[in-house]
Every structure is written in structure tokens, then in C-alpha cells.
Amino acid sequence: MSSAIRFILNGEDVTLGDFAPTDTLLDYLRLRRRLTGTKEGCAEGDCGACTVLVGRLTDHGLAYEGVNACIRLMGSMHGTHVVTVEHLAAKDGALHPVQQAIVDCHGSQCGFCTPGFVMSLYGLWLSNDAPSRADIESALQGNLCRCTGYEPIVRAAEQVAANRPSALFDPLERDRAEIMAKLWSLQSATDTITVEKDGSRSVIPASLEAFAEALSQEPDATVVAGATDVGLWVTKQMRLLSPVIFINHLSELQSIAADGEGITIGAGVSYTEAHGFLEALIPAIGRLIDRIGGAQVRNMGTIGGNIANGSPIGDTPPPLIALGAQLTLRSHSGRRTMPLEDYFLAYGKQDRLPGEFVEKVLVPRPAENGHFAVYKISKRRDEDISALCGAFNMTLDANGRIEAIRIAFGGMAATPKRAKHVEAALIGQIWNWATISAARDAFDEDYQPLTDWRATADYRSLTAKNLLTRFFLETAGAPTELRRFEMEDA
């Protein structure tokens, strides 16, 4: 058993044995290391001023991803390479091309958000040498700038894309082999790590088996994967959590694979990884994931966490329920599987027993001759929580009758929920204007939504009905959804 985590911070090897489970990476950087280039703007993962890159070994090698340091907990840093804005410029002060492009394009005004933008654009620059405008905007979804209006920052991203002076110029390209070797040695250590501080405890299990074991011994422990939700319990509600079991590193939970049955998504698969895998297989889900959080949140947050927390406004359950997904829960003593929709019992209450955790979800593919769509409605198009999110999965028979249909919505009830009355009104009917017009009112039997800051009950009810209309029009070949880039249609 080890009692310290080990990671690399910029160019330095760090062994850290004194942190609380609620200690954030941002506070560690700013308060303990005086790396003050990384800023706190919101402490909830929404503004991106705290963006740093975290490198880790994946199946594809060493990958660097932008994350929000403000809600990233220290217990999840073992075996990673943390890169902050201070690491980019050369020792002689020469700017990295990404930094230089922002200077040249007048991309900073007050400058407070700028280090975060530098890191997001750096992450893009490392992974994509010919980004489209859509790629750039997607990479910047998690970064707020209140001064520039973004135009010069996007220009900087375009300008720098092809500017790669030499591999030696870039600190991460230059040291790649060395960093990989170090991370490999850190990650292959087989010990479970337990870090105690002032009576609190962080547990970093060595394996899935060790995780199940630890959870069975301490069923009340908080399980943290991406911390995109738990991080806010810490920063906003100031909850003291202990013990906390960190599972973001468990590769056993990170597999995603397709077979005849469907697509099996491990609970630890991040939105980013799921997006990469699903965008070709189920494009509608790919487009939805592109609108969950910003890139940083998608790099951290997991499908399993989105399900496990049972939020009524979680974006992944509606499409997964509409597709008839099956959830597998696991504990030290075994597994059980249930339809995903049965997992959500009531507001804040899920069918998860003490000691159980979400292991994976099996998503059947949409029928090849069927129609499947997901619509997310939010005040702001990107990086916003849904006012409502609806998914439609339908097959028609040869005569144009509705053979099967599953409709599920989030944001319309205390849990993600199927629209069974609407489904009943549709099934067996001819898929035409009269049918959907007649079925609209059934939404009122399925859902009595609330009014809150995201939308009124009236808007939610009306829009849910109108999304059925949109689905109808789209199956008739008339796309109605506004798309910012034509390529999204591809």
C-alpha cells in the first residue's frame, strides 16, 4: 500500500502525500506551487480560466487533454502529466507559436481568461493540425471571454494551425519519450494508494477488483470519476467528503466496443472518448455529446457518472433510454442488469444498492430502417444545461405505420422519463401529420414540468410537443434544426 500519489508537473516529478480528498488541482497550483498563471474564474468548470492540460497514457499513446483545474481533485492526478501555461514559452522567453498567434491577432484584452484560451488552443494544436472552424469553436466551448468577442482568438487558432517550427520547439513534443516512460512506470505500479490528511482519506484503487473491494468495505464512500459534478459539491456547497474513491484511472472501466448486440460503454468512458467512437455509429448522439459542457468537461466527465448521479437534466439518459439501453451495476459480490429507465426511481434517488457501482451500459444500435433523433434545447446552444432534451426512436412498417417507438425526455420530470402516453398514441398509427397532431396532447399526461431559471413549464411543454413535429418533418426529409456548420449534417 502506498501513501502518496506521483505525477509530473510541467518538468518536475512530484510525490504528494498530504492532500485532502476535496483539495483541487487549482488550489494546489496557485496556493502551494505559486503557479498563478492558471486562474479561477468560476470554480465550477464553466469558464475555462483554469484550463490546464493533463497528459495520460491511453490505448493510442500519450494524450493531452484540457481539463478544468478548479473542479479536478488531486486524488485523480496520480500517473498524469500536468501542464500549465508556465510550461509553454521557451527558456529564453520566446513564445510558443500558439501564444505568439494570440499576441499577433490581438486575442487578449483584460487577459484574465487568456491562459485558459492558450491551453485550450494548445490542446487543439497538439491534436489537430488542420482544424476547421467547427473544430476550433468546439475546442473553445469551455472558455469564456468577456472582452474580445472571440473573433481574434478564432483567427489566432486558424493562423497557428499550420505553424509548427520544429518538434524541438514544443516542450511536449521534445520530451515525449521521456514523459511516456515515466508515466508508464507510474501507472504500472500495482499498489492501491491511500492518502490521509487531517482525518480525511483518498483511495486510489489499483484495479477494478480493488475498487469493488474498497467500496464493499466502505459503501458510503463517494466515488469520483471525472468530478464534473462532485467537484461542485466541493467548491460550491463546501461539502467535506471522506473517504473518496477515485476511479478515473481504471482502464477496465474505459472500454467502449461495438458488437452485434450493440455498443457497450464502460462507466469510465469520458464524453470525449464516447464522442470519438459514437459519432460515426450514432451521429445523433455524437452531435448531442458535442453540446455537453465544454471540451474540458467532456474530457473529464463520464457517461457512467452522468447516469450514476441520476440528474433529471443529465443529457445522456434520454437517448440511451430511447434506444433501450441496459445498465449493468456491479458490486464485490456480483452484477445485475436492468433497463436504464428503471434505474431512475425518483428525484435524487436511483436503484443503486450500497457497495454497488455503475459498470457499463449496453446501447442497442438504432434499427437500420428506423429513425432516431436527439434534440437538446438550452438557452445557449453550447455549454449549457438542457431546459429539455428529447430523444425519439421509431421504426415504421412497410405501410408507413408506426411499428415501434420509444420517446424519452430529460428536463420534463423529476427523472429522465419515457413519454409512454405519447408512445401509446402513436403506435400502430400511420406516421403522418394527423397522427402527430393528435398525439401532441398526450405529452401533458406524461409530463408536468416545472418552471425554473432555464425555462417555464409552458415553454417546456410546448417545445416537447414541437420536437415531435420536428422529428416528423425530419423523417419526411425536411431538416429543421439550425446547424451552424453544414458539415454537421455529414
Added chain:
Amino acid sequence: MDNSTFETKSVITGPMHASLKHDSAHKHVTGQAEYIDDIPEPAGTLHGGLGLSDRAHAEIVSIDLDAVRAAPGVVHVLTAADIPGFNDVASTGQRDEPLLATDLVQFHGQPIFAVIAETRDQARRAARLAKIEYRDLPHWTDIDGARQNGAPLVVEPMVLTRGEPQTEIEKPPLRIQASMTIGGQEHLYLESHIAMAIPGEDDDITVWSSTQHPSEVQHMVAHVLGIANHAVTVQIRRMGGGFGGKETQGNQFAALAAVAAKKLDRAVKFRPDRDEDMAMTGKRHDFRVEYDVAFDEDGRIHALDATYAARCGFSADLSGPVTDRALFHADSSYFYPHVQVRSQPLKTHTVSNTAFRGFGGPQGMLGAERIIEEIAYALGKDPLEIRKLNFYGQPGSGRTTTPYHQEVEDNIIARVVEELEASSDYQARRQAIIDFNANSPVIRKGIALTPVKFGISFTMTAYNQAGALVHLYQDGSIHLNHGGTEMGQGLYTKVAQVVADTFQVDIDRVKITATTTGKVPNTSATAASSGTDLNGMAALDAARQLKERLVDFACRQWKVERKEVEFLPNCIRIGEDIVPFDTLVRAAYYDRVHLSAAGFYKTPDIHWDRKAGRGRPFFYYAYGAACSEVSIDTLTGEYMVDRTDILHDVGKSLNPAIDIGQIEGGFVQGMGWLTTEELWWDDKGRLRTHAPSTYKIPLASDRPKIFNVRLAEWSENPAATIGRSKAVGEPPFMLAISVLEAISMAVASVADYAVCPRLDAPATPERVLMAVERLKAM
């Protein structure tokens, strides 16, 4: 963007009118730019946490802070009893804003006590342990609630009258009476408020404060501590955004830090969490505009009567001048032959609303543009045609007098609009959109071209003054200080350009230094777009004094006439000699020439009589126009801005790159105000859109998909401003009105453009859909 808009007049780097980079750009991108939270803390620095009211309006029955005091790391719990001077941080002198509430709370989030602890985390945790007993009082949070409850006004309202509105409004054939609701806006500067106070000997205290108004923070800290102004030094190198949100709102954090620092004799830092910042600090005012307009069949306005009611919050703060400026811009760019407009600054149980880019102007102008829409839809015409018909005329036209009796003498709006109409291909695109809409059942498009005319000067005449301090050192390097603050707008860069240009030296010879009340006293807020106009002129004055002394010295030493002395790039021609700048400065020192100068400037020719509603409050006007095209989804109310073209007047730009940045950024910020940014209080008076998770400012993917921004390169300010430039901070914000009106046109298409959609702001997808539904039902 075109960076080579103006020819530079010399070979120095950084002259006036050149597209220089922001002076801190290099430090921004490397993370080396220091904001207050990044400054190394003095040993033993303590941290503040805040105890806030969780009631909107209540008497405080009892406060039990025992558990707070007993919490780990707590050094002291600060209450009103600890305040040695006045428990008051009202910027107006009205004494209506206690620093810490004692027996009454008037909004959810009002500070009651502060915890001082060894760490920020300990202070924040301890603050949650207080037990406070309240007796609730009736509360209201919006304009309707205020009116229903007969709410008082926070300041004396203003009325502007010209002509005979009461009688003339009955005469023309057409008349419309309606109203528009306009939402507020959170500043969401990326750096939240912060202050660090360091105690000194005697009464001395130094406060680093993220403020646009160091002098006011100085006065407020002295007022709260009961000490003289001279004991307080307030400093700020840069803010992470301000936008008006740091004009008065920093007072409370600076005052709390100062009181704690003096009491405990240790440095104290206060940095609220984003949620606390949003709960505790004021926002843009929401407005209700009730208008009664009379016009003829051509669409020409004859008379207007309008009331501008505002949600002001629990105290006055800047609500007086903000609601005044709403009235100053209730004319937008239009001549009203007969007019009466009045303000109604209503008290509500919400945080006191404050300055925000445009300062009431955007709301005033938006009301006027709604009136134009009303007339256009009533007559079945293009709103642009109605706009042009009602523009102020040229001098001599009889159509140049504003409702506040200032003559519009520098009017270029017609030319700006005409050029943009052509360059954006407005007419053809509008027709194409009408054709598109006729065949598109779900997606509808709209286009609008709207003007901006914005009055430049503080309407409080005394604020239109500035000071600067310039030192020449013996090595020829230059130390520059002035009263303006840097919040990202590039003020420091522009003023340094003025100094470099005056001495004809490369700009890297000019050191830009943190704003401090110790170097330049009695400064005005960096606000009202005036930073460059005022401080640029003050710095010019200081630099010219020094230049004169150098010329005098050169004439003495070289025995030449003044006309034989010429400042060339980085050197001076004296008679036949060419002398490097630093050589001359050093020689001047040895000749005992005074190499430091304080500069001063006050704006000429302005005056204002608020009671009479007459005067010349503005030195000049800045103009601009924007044309925006949008698409909306009539099933969901979602929308997208497809294209925006802007032509904006900054006079002869001091720095085209920085000015274009202000225009782009101001436009997108304005777009946020009118689209996705919605403030939402629950029935307990708690702000539920409390942070960026719930309050949605524009993202990169919200900006216009095609975004063409140009300066009106032919424009030169006829007023004698610095380099004949014009102010640029606020005017572009209102270019975003074009987006709201384009959405409005798309909505109007569902009723064949026969009904004014009366789309209120912010036009969230919900408001758009509900407007579509309303029009469809007509």
C-alpha cells in the same frame, strides 16, 4: 481586419494612430500578467469570508456567531461594531448602503458579517456556521412588484421636455401606446472582485483593489476607517475585466479588507467566490419603457411621451446617472419635434444595480428602436426607411435639437448608415430573406440595420477632469502614470502611444505604471468611455511641459532659436546637431532642469442643469451602425446569428487594432445582453442564475458566423480630442440592437410582417417561441 488603416507619421515604434499590441499581451499569454490574487502575499496574510443574508427583506432579530468564532483557523469575526468610522459605502453620499447590515437586510446576499481566518477555505467554511434569526418583511424584486407596493424612488427622477408634447401628441393621424420590457445584465468580468489591504504605520493603509475608481475606494476606505484621505493609498495595475461592474462595487471589499487589516495589524485579502460576487454586486438595470408615440403616414415622428422605469435595487448607487443617461439616449439617432421623457428609478429588494457599459444608454436607445419598429410594422414599411426619415438633420435643418436642448452639430449618422447599407448589400439581402421566408415553414430569417449615436462625457460635469504624471529619468527612460485604470481596454497602451509620440521615442522607452492615488490624486472613474479622452490629454499636457523644458534647455545650451529644435525619432535636431534623446535628457539633468511634470485636463464647453433638463452634457457624439442577419427555429425559438456587418466611427483612431477589438467585443457583449443572458430571481428573492453554469454569456460559437467590422476611416473628431480620436468603450455595445431586431423580423414573418412582434429582451429561445406563438394566433 485591416491593421494598416492609418499611415504612421514617423519611424518610431508606437506612435499615435498605429495598431500597437496591448502592452500586456506578452504577459497575458504566458500567465505572467499579475492580477491582485497573483501578487505575493505579505507574511501572515489573512483571508476574508462573507456572511450573507438569505432573506430579501427582513429585520435581524439575533445573530449568533459563536460557532463561527470557534471554527478552525478563525482569527476574528468582523461585524458592524468593528467599524471605526462610518458603516457606509454609498458612492452617492446618500448613506443608504451599510458596509455590514446591523438590524435590517434589504436583499438576498447582503453582507452581515465577515470572517477573518488563516486561509480562504477556513474563512468560507466558518461563515456558513452563523445562526441568524430574522423577522421577514414584505419584499419585491421587480418593477411590477415595486409599483404594486408603491415602492419609493431611490433618487429624484429626471424629466426632459421640448416643444409641446401634451398637445401635439393628439394631432397626427397615427398613435401607438405600448411598452417594452428590457432585462438587466451581469458583468461577468472573468476576474471577480478582490481587495488586499496592507496596514502601515500611523493611520496608513495600502489597498490593492480591483477597481475602476481608485480615488473613490480611497475615499470610502478613509470614510469607513474614520481617517484622512492622505493615509490611504489605493493601487491597481490591471483588472480582469470591469465593464462598469468595478466602478463602485469594489468599495465594499476594499473597505472590509481595510477594516480587518487595521484591526488585526495584518495583511487581509478578500476574494469572493463567483456566486458571492454575483449575489453581492450590482448589475445592469432592467427597464420598462412605456411609450406613446404620434406619427404621420410617412412614418415621421411628431411627438413622443415615454416613461423609463428601472429596477434599481435597495439603494441609489449610480441609479440616478444611469436612468438619466437612459433618457439622454431615448432619442437614439432621431429627432423628436415634441417630446417628454421621464425616469422612474424604483427601489427593489435586490442588490443595488450599477454601472454597466453604456450606463443606461443601451436601454434608452433600445426603447427608441422599438418605437421605430412599431411605426414600421404599423405602416408596412422597412424599419430602415423609418429610421432614415427620422434621423437628426444637419445644422440649419431645424432638426438638430435633442430633448435635452443640446444641438447635434457633428452628425454623420446618415453617411455611416448609407455606406453600411451599400457594403452589407442590405436591400438585396432583405428581399432574399422575404423570399426565403415565404417558402420555409420552420426556419425563418430576419435582417436589421440599426444606428448608434452615443454622447461622450460624464454627465456629472466634475468628473470630466484627469491628471497624469510623467518623469524623465537620466537614462532617457520615461515613467508614465495617470488616473485611468486598465481593465483590458488598452488604455495604458493608448496613453503610452501619446507620450511616445509627443517625445518621438520608441514606446518601449515608456514604462506604464500601476494606477495609484499616491501619484495622481482626485481621479475620476475610468468609465463613460472617457479613459483615453481624459487621460490621454492629461498625459499629453505633462509630456508637452517636459518637452518645452527640454527645448528651452536646448536653446540655452546650443544657443539656437526654438524653431531650430526638432524632435525626430529617438533624437533631437538642435541647430546643426543631432542629439540622441537620452543624451539630451542627461544633459538637461546636469543643467538642473526639472524632469518631472504633472499634467491636467478638463473637458471644455460642457455644462448640465439637471433640474431644468437643459444644457450641453456631451462634448461630442460617436456614431456607428450594424447590420445583422439571423435565423430562427419557429418550433423551439432557437436562433443563430448568420452575419453581422459593422461600420463604426472612432474619429481618427489612436490604435485601430485596439479599437476594432473594442467594437467586436462590445458587440458580442451587447448581443449576450439581448439574447441568452437572463437574470432570474426566485420568489424568495434569491438570484438563481448565480454563476456561468446558469447565466449564459456568449461563446465563440455564438458570435456572428460572418463578422465584418470596419472603422469609418474618413472620420475625424471635429472636437479637439486627443489625436482627433473618439471614445470607443461603450458605443459599439449598442450595435447589438441589430440582432434583436433581426430576430424580431424573423418572428414577424409568421404574421406576414403585419404585426410588430414586440419582442422583449433578452430574447431567449423561450421569448422568441412565445412571440411566434402570439403572432401566429393573431
